[in-house]
Amino acid sequence: MNHSRDHRIDFYRGLALIFILWDHIPQNPLGLLTLRNFGFSDAAEIFVFLAGYAAVLAYGKIALRSGYLIATARILRRAWVLYVVHIFLMVLLMGIIFVANNHVETRDMIQEMNLNYFLINPQQALVDELLLRFKPNLMDPLPLYIVLLAGLPLLLPLLIRHTAHAVALSVGLYLLTNWYGWNIPAHDGGLWYFNPLAWQALFVLGGAAALQASRNTVVDSRPLTRQPLFIACASLVLISVPIALLWKWPTLHDLVVPHWISERLYPISKTNLAPARLLHFLALAYCTAKLIPRGPWVQHWLARNIGMMGRYSLEVFCLSVLLAPLADMANALADDALAMQLCTALLGVALMLAMAAWLDLNKRLDQQPAQVAPAVAKSGVA
Template identity: 65%
Template structure:
């Protein structure tokens, strides 16, 4: 039997991931020191992709069960087309903003830092690569990945609903091949987010949404008597201490033996290194156990964050264009701490305002109907 209640924690963590992504994309932003990437091996990208899979299977799975797989597949492909159009438009807007910011910042080459020099040196090929999802300057990588994952969902969704474990197993085997394959990007490069690796996290998110809808007897044992929770918490503690030691190389070299460092590094984000994947899964499991369904979600800050999570595409796109503007504001303001804090908080405020406006507009349209 399936439950249908909405888990607002999912919206909250999607919104939180969007805030973290925005802060992480502003160079030298002091608030970026508070994001999840500083306390372990994974970062907000894993949260974003996992919850994208969770939300997609939750939404389109219900459509498939109610209206059939064909109708669900058409809706998924329509959504992928919208994202493709948004990607092209967003890239054009981003380039315009970066070129504008670069003309006002004399101390740095923002065009080079954002990976847009390729467009200036070879505009015709860059436009072609943009249409083929191969031209991905900084900040633009998550959207092409999501488009590609959605394009595969009409094939995966029926199998996932009928044999979840089999699909997860096949997806894992594909993940294991990721270090040997990737898609081409501009100038002979490859995708920063290798789809063969990150599809596994997307599928795991979808599988988690199906698992969460089942009626299950809760584990009433204290957390200290649940071996999986203890193992996940210990892994988070150890990797968190290790990540903190990166800020002090001498401390890191003292506590990490050479042989262990050779086995551990590099921790690939492109191919979703197993230690990154395991860190995120441990983080998600511990959060699911520790963060309750309770009245804290009714707090004003939590409600704004949840709202951003419900309109993740629009808020993400706004964050992409706000990040270089915040960088420009910081540079023009002398990179003072006050200016950096103002730009980071102001950007999040604008993202929250956009989500509030979209929510109000949606309610207005529902009332009109």
């Protein structure tokens, strides 16, 4: 396997984190620029797909080098860390929401964040929180990732040795989930907003893409206009743009979009990762990989800084979860003035970048003693 780092992955993860922040701030004008406005999928698909890509690439390397038992131990340890982070993050988020709600009079932030259940039944809510059944709004991606990562040891050996078979099993579970409506119970008789039984397909496909990219496979050298798969994917992406834009004008949408398309397209469920969402994202990912190959562009200042956020995606995502309600509170106190909305959205990205830069600096400082020690020992300095 070729383990050379593809810096495009860090860049796309960082871009997804920016989109997630902007999408999570209500009435944010910069949210009009995110992926969800121009197609059937959004930043959540990017996040899960690249999470699978990075996980399989990292733990697959460990499995091949040290064995599946060591890889499993490392995966479960990581899942436990994520679980602890999730609990801690939820406590911080709830504290922010309760404080913000006392200062905002124009809307009920507790209701918007789905925290009424905690106020009505705090003891059961705490139990459900520990069991990942109670999740305020904005928190859903992290529990999904915990479950998907914890289940990775069951599939990793098959995924590495027989990738096609693993993908077939995953897609089969996805199809059965959508057909029979399977899901995991959540609090108060509800269901998971991100159904792990469906979203696992995107996670596994991300892992399969990582394995495919790491192997010396033959690349189609024909012009893109002569590659049928690219033409099909590009057509799907282009067709989805006007349909998604017309969602803002339902009357015009009904006039322009043929009825037979609407009947087969809707509803586009995010919970069960509707086929339209899955196919759109896969087509978009394929076109992006073809049109934007590896190159020096990832070393550009902007791309490099966005990629730095992607390298520390867990920490930056957690910060974005806390920044979104703070930005919402500031916007509400300013009567949702456009200048304040733009300021909070851009300031949030700046703070996320600052955290990534701080983490990157700490990592470099931690690595320096390990590099200096051999030189000191070789010089004979006590």
